[in-house]
Amino acid sequence: MKRYYVRDLESMQQQKVLVKGWIHRIHDLGRIVFVTLRDKTGLVQLVLDERQKEGLRLEMALEVTGTVAENPKAIGGVEIKVDGIRIVGQAHYDKLPFAVNREEGVHLETQLNHRTISLRNPKTRAPFTIQNEIVAAFSEYLKENDFSEIHTPKIISSGTEGGSEMFTVKYFDTRAFLAQSPQFYKQMMVGAGFERVFEIGHAYRAELHNTWRHLNEYVSLDIEMGFIEDENDIMDLEEDLLKYILNHLNKNCKKELELLQVELPVITSIPRIELEKAREILLEEYNKKSPLGNLDAEGEILFSKYIKEKYDSDFVFLTRYPASKRPVYTMPVRDEPELTRSFDLIFRGLEITTGGQRIHDYIQLTDNMIAFGLNPEDFDFYLETFRYGMPPHGGLAIGLERLTMKFCQLENIREATLLPRDMKRITP
């Protein structure tokens, strides 16, 4: 017998169906018992008699056969009059760690300690459907624009920025690191002839932060693009990509957005403002002082507010970060070498992207390494590509969990992570 998902039952009126799922709720009226069955796609009311309820407990997994009937009062407008019920996943508990069928009131730490139980709540699971569709739209858009997907090593021999804040791995008889980003490799793959590449992969940061917006292991959406004119090509790409993703989510995640009671931002055009200018505005408008060559978290929030009021945009590109605040491979501005062709994208007060044009000339790059106090010989595996015709290129990285968190208006990045890794958590 064919299994039906709950979402498809409305069109199955008066027909016999097989459904599968978990017991979400039991409402026992004595002679008649209403059981809410939960599957991947939704909730449906089962109508059982006294005899059929025998042994049923919350969260058991069931296979149920019965006839679909209209019931305007039931969720989804239908219910199932049950013929047969088979317990396929037994309950072995005294009590649940918390009520799966209530949406609020469970502390995040408790949820994370019992992650697979908390995820059974449809509202807790909804951000991950949205996350899925972000990834789907991201790769769809890039493939349509001639980008190749790459998979680069996460076990590396040396750090992109000198090896600080990296996790170390014992790799047979040698010491290796977990990659902070695929930065060097994605650039190398541009030079290897792929021209345009993207990667959806883990990145690792051994940062001593334990905040609502930091994870020590996260999914990085990385892009690198060759044969560009300058960093504006990269910002153009990101703007267009984000429009595509938002459009895709509005089309494919209606149910989840409703469940989360959020509306997605609308992008018409994203303002591009030089960092220095942003610092001045913050000082003038809010009497807010910013750290040298940067904004702090408060500054990002205030500046987002300013941009929202002035340009009606939830996003803003901050451009021309000082060279002293950017990695060694960042392209300086020709006539103002203390500034770079780099940018951050701030979305509703939070940085979700860092990007820019990279140095592509071998001599300029090795000189810059020396100026940064690095030894080019340590980076020969990276520099080699630059000796053999490296085109102008640039790229960006988007933190998947950050983007999900902000789109879903979650308060903590862990809510956008199935199984978060932070300073205190490597389990479950």
Next chain:
Amino acid sequence: MKRYYVRDLESMQQQKVLVKGWIHRIHDLGRIVFVTLRDKTGLVQLVLDERQKEGLRLEMALEVTGTVAENPKAIGGVEIKVDGIRIVGQAHYDKLPFAVNREEGVHLETQLNHRTISLRNPKTRAPFTIQNEIVAAFSEYLKENDFSEIHTPKIISSGTEGGSEMFTVKYFDTRAFLAQSPQFYKQMMVGAGFERVFEIGHAYRAELHNTWRHLNEYVSLDIEMGFIEDENDIMDLEEDLLKYILNHLNKNCKKELELLQVELPVITSIPRIELEKAREILLEEYNKKSPLGNLDAEGEILFSKYIKEKYDSDFVFLTRYPASKRPVYTMPVRDEPELTRSFDLIFRGLEITTGGQRIHDYIQLTDNMIAFGLNPEDFDFYLETFRYGMPPHGGLAIGLERLTMKFCQLENIREATLLPRDMKRITP
């Protein structure tokens, strides 16, 4: 001016175009110079005069404007009469490590040492286009069949199979491991309500193998599916999935398959044969003795040959592996508990998948852990899900590089890996 890819030039006869790419070949006839330009999509002949050739060297990156003209003798049937040429990626070398424009004769180790240079050869890069399309078809098929993509941690606190052959990571003040597979987590996500999940992610094996078919870091295509009847549902899924992938590749990778001079296998139906039976056949037909409860590498090759002759199939499922050879979570056969509901998929002599049904009952699973000499308390993060209604489920994992290698008929798995990690190689 709009940039054109080489693949699109045929339709641009007599028109002025901008193309970008690398110098693949220079054929200098004195007054006239033919330069072959290589971009992501192909090769095209540029026609230059004496003056324009100034300073050009192999592998420089160029932007070129010119007029497309018919030339039946040139690759692709067209050439470009060059107006303007701009060197955007300089050459800084005395000589190339090897000729990029020749396809054969470069030792694999040399290629891997200069990976981004070797990948510039279109034939070396072709398997990665095929790999891309395998991944695209894999996720497309699964999404259409209601699977959710998941991203699970690669930093874990304990091993799925007891911690042998794992890389250790210093995770702040504690010791952690790199995940050998997302096995536990994908099962947990089935139980978390996703029901059907897949993951495309790195897996790590600290195995002391240095062979043509082993990598220490590889991409695992993982699937797990809830509410199944038994392991046959999983084999059905894989058979259907592989047909879908092959169909997709035949449609989307014509050029690459031609370049590699390979034909993809055709699947009508994949035979399912019990391991014990296969061992008997090997003994009878080839006088080949197999190790207890398994086939060795030679046995896999011989048995594939037998299946090809007898069933005209390039694939064969070996089923019912003994419990002693399978992990603790493998579902035993009810009346023959020394056998399991597990399988391997052998493709042209190489195992590309391990899969099967898993134990879903909490008591049975903890009992089995004890029988395996494991302490269930060490696995409580995994077992918890099983206390709250875990449905019957199963899944499989496909090694992406192995599948790519076999589809492309490559001799070494490193040829199907951009930047391989093996016992001796963590760079580039």
